[in-house]
Amino acid sequence: MRIRDLRIGFGSGHEAVRGVDLSAERGETVALVGESGCGKSLTALALLGLLPPGASATGSATLDGTELVGRDERALRRIRGARAGMVFQDPMSSLNPTTPVGAQIAEVLAIHTRMSRSARRRRAVELMESVGIPDAAARARQMPHQLSGGMRQRVMISIALAGRPDLLIADEPTTALDVTVQAQVLALLRDRARDTVLLFITHDMGVVAEIADRVAVMYAGRIVETGPVRAVLDAPRHPYTAALLRSVPDPDRPVAGELPTIPGQVPAAGERIEGCPFRPRCARATDRCLTPPDLTPDETGGSVACWHPHELTEAAS
Ligand SMILES: Nc1ncnc2c1ncn2[C@@H]1O[C@H](COP(=O)(O)OP(=O)(O)O)[C@@H](O)[C@H]1O
Ligand code: SF4
Ligand SMILES: [Mg+2]
Numbered sequence: 001m002r003i004r005d006l007r008i009g010f011g012s013g014h015e016a017v018r019g020v021d022l023s024a025e026r027g028e029t030v031a032l033v034g035e036s037g038c039g040k041s042l043t044a045l046a047l048l049g050l051l052p053p054g055a056s057a058t059g060s061a062t063l064d065g066t067e068l069v070g071r072d073e074r075a076l077r078r079i080r081g082a083r084a085g086m087v088f089q090d091p092m093s094s095l096n097p098t099t100p101v102g103a104q105i106a107e108v109l110a111i112h113t114r115m116s117r118s119a120r121r122r123r124a125v126e127l128m129e130s131v132g133i134p135d136a137a138a139r140a141r142q143m144p145h146q147l148s149g150g151m152r153q154r155v156m157i158s159i160a161l162a163g164r165p166d167l168l169i170a171d172e173p174t175t176a177l178d179v180t181v182q183a184q185v186l187a188l189l190r191d192r193a194r195d196t197v198l199l200f201i202t203h204d205m206g207v208v209a210e211i212a213d214r215v216a217v218m219y220a221g222r223i224v225e226t227g228p229v230r231a232v233l234d235a236p237r238h239p240y241t242a243a244l245l246r247s248v249p250d251p252d253r254p255v256a257g258e259l260p261t262i263p264g265q266v267p268a269a270g271e272r273i274e275g276c277p278f279r280p281r282c283a284r285a286t287d288r289c290l291t292p293p294d295l296t297p298d299e300t301g302g303s304v305a306c307w308h309p310h311e312l313t314e315a316a317s
Contacts, residue, residue: 001047001167001197005059006069008042008051017042018221018273019059021295024214026166029190029198031212031229033205033244035266039221040201044169047199048084049076063166082112085160087189089172091152094159095144101155102128102140105162112163127158131188150181154188161192168193171201186210205248209233217241220267220277223295227302237298237309240278276307284308 001024008017017039024030032040046057049068061068063083068076088094096104105124109115115123121140128136131154144152153173160168170189174182189198190211200211208215209229216226217238225238236242243262264281267273275290276282282289288307295305300312 001061001063001199003043003047003059003061006043006046006057006061007059008039008046008055008057010054010056016055016221017046017057020218020221020223022216022223022226024197024199026197027194028214029193029200029212031200031202031208031215032218033202033208033215034218035244035262036203037266038218040203040218041171043218044086044171044199044201047167047169048080048086049073050080050086082163083165084167084169085163085165087153087156087160087168087170087173089175091149091156092144094156095152097144099143100141101144101147101152105140105155105159108159108162124158127162128155131155131158131161131192132184133158148181149177150185153177153185157185157188157192165196167197167199169199169201172203173200174207175202175204182207183210205233205244217244220273222277222305223303224278224305225302226295227300231300231302235300235310235312237300237302237304237312238278238306239282239284239308239310242310243281276305278306 003020003022006017006020007015009015020043022030032043034040042051045051047061047068049071051057057069059069066079068079102121102124105127106120109120109123125136125140128140133139133151133154139147147155174185177185186207202208212229214226215229215232216223217240219240225232225236225241232241233245236245247262262281267277275292279285279289286308293305293307295303297303
């Protein structure tokens with residue numbers, strides 16, 4: 001997966017994604033992290049050609065060399081499912097409420113394979129077994145509302161995997177699940193994504209270490225820091241990454257009351273940004289930050305877009 005200078009706008013001047021660069025190799029899991037509204041979902045939807053009406057994208061996003069930006073709906077439909085699968089936060093919104101879940105998986109197989117009807121039914125049950133749904137043959141005959149939230153998300157994952165995609169996008173897939181089920185679904189995704197690129201979208205820094213090889217931190221429509229997950233979590237360089245990490249609850253040190261939040265407001269989509277977008281909220285800002293910093297590679301194997309990043313030797317302060 002290669003994304004180059006991806007920009008997504010709504011009408012004139014209203015730019016929500018402001019030049020994203022991101023790549024990943026097969027077998028790699030990249031976590032795309034940032035506060036709500038920073039452009040994570042739009043970036044993912046552009047990869048699937050599923051942008052909302054009124055949105056237009058420029059730049060480039062390729063899968064195995066196949067360009068996805070600017071393609072017509074027919075070409076995109078072929079690519080979706082066969083090459084890219086997606087799991088959303090709310091499986092109910094993607095599942096048909098009046099069709100048994102096994103039949104819904106079989107429908108996807110009908111689009112992407114030449115299997116016979118009975119082979120599709122059998123394969124649907126196998127897929128349900130492979131994502132850890134117990135008693136899959138019986139479950140396959142049930143309606144979505146008869147399954148728990150965790151089981152529904154497993155059904156969505158088996159649908160996303162049915163076309164053997166090269167790219168699996170999971171957009172906040174565990175946000176609606178309780179903690180135990182969340183851990184099971186994360187383990188499942190990690191296990192099943194070994195042959196794909198897994199783009200895992202979350203606003204929760206806490207789950208990043210559980211799943212990702214690399215992390216890309218997004219702020220106001222741009223990637224501000226990226227790198228190997230341990231390096232970024234142990235020694236964040238961008239002040240925004242450091243602030244996000246401070247807001248993660250520490251299970252060993254329970255705090256009473258509110259979690260610390262980052263003071264100030266994220267710039268609205270389309271708002272004119274002068275210089276570094278984090279400047280109004282940044283304790284390290286200087287006059288130099290009136291010029292926007294570019295994402296620049298450093299010696300950790302990562303990149304950071306900041307004029308005054310935390311030193312590598314500084315603790316995560
Ligand atoms: N359908 C839409 N129409 C207009 N603006 C939109 C639409 N969808 C998203 N946006 C704008 O793009 C920004 C980024 O959205 P999104 O990618 O969904 O953020 P995230 O997934 O990081 O929470 C939003 O803050 C919003 O301003
Ligand atoms: S460039 Fe300046 S304002 Fe932006 S994050 Fe770095 S120090 Fe803060
Ligand atoms: Mg989103």
